[in-house]
Amino acid sequence: MAFPLNLHIILFLLSSTSISITNGAFSEQNPITLPTKRMEKTTHLHFFFHDTLDGKNPSAVRIINPEKGNFGTTFMTDDPLTEGPEPSSKLVGRAQGMYAWASQHDVVLLMVMNYAFIEGIYRGSSLSVLGRNPPLKDVREMPIVGGSGVFRFARGFALAHTRWFDPKSGNAIVEYNVTVIHF
Ligand SMILES: *[C@@H]1O[C@H](CO)[C@@H](O)[C@H](O)[C@H]1NC(C)=O
Secondary structure: OHHHHHHHHHHHHHHHOOOOEEEOOOEEEOOOOOOOOOOOEEEEEEEEEEEOOOOOOOOEEEEEOOOOOOOOOEEEEEEEEEOOOOOOOOEEEEEEEEEEEOOOOOOOEEEEEEEEEOOHHHOOOEEEEEEEEOOOOOOEEEEEEEEEHHHOOOEEEEEEEEEEEOOOOOOEEEEEEEEEEEO
């Protein structure tokens, strides 16, 4: 008696992995594919972020300047990402996005950025960072919420540590370790 019942369940499970639901040209929903078809990978990236506010060619510009205080102050960036800490080190990508002073009580930034890479197999691929960055903390953690190219379906986190900061100009060099899971 038990055998036909089990067989029925097995047949159901097998068939359910191949059902896709389509709705015209707009959408198609598929069951999660088996790992043999599309393997998840973990990638670690290590690079340095150069934020330059002064000089002839600043890489970050203030785009919102509130009348009172720092809260709301917003910068647009196109910051070089390099292999080593020196500004002359090999360029591996650019941090294109915005950061804004997001707290009325503490030193906290809202980061909304795409890290676009140009090096090796990562050329043309990007990672999206959306997170809270208290820059005075030794190591900050920010979520990686997505990606494109080789980083499709990316999720993960970035750890950031300020290597160098000039209080006069606001220029900074920040070390990043990024860990992402992607397909
Ligand atoms: C990044 O990883 C390297 C190597 O493990 C380590 O020396 C460094 O302290 C890490 N930095 C951050 C900001 O996590």
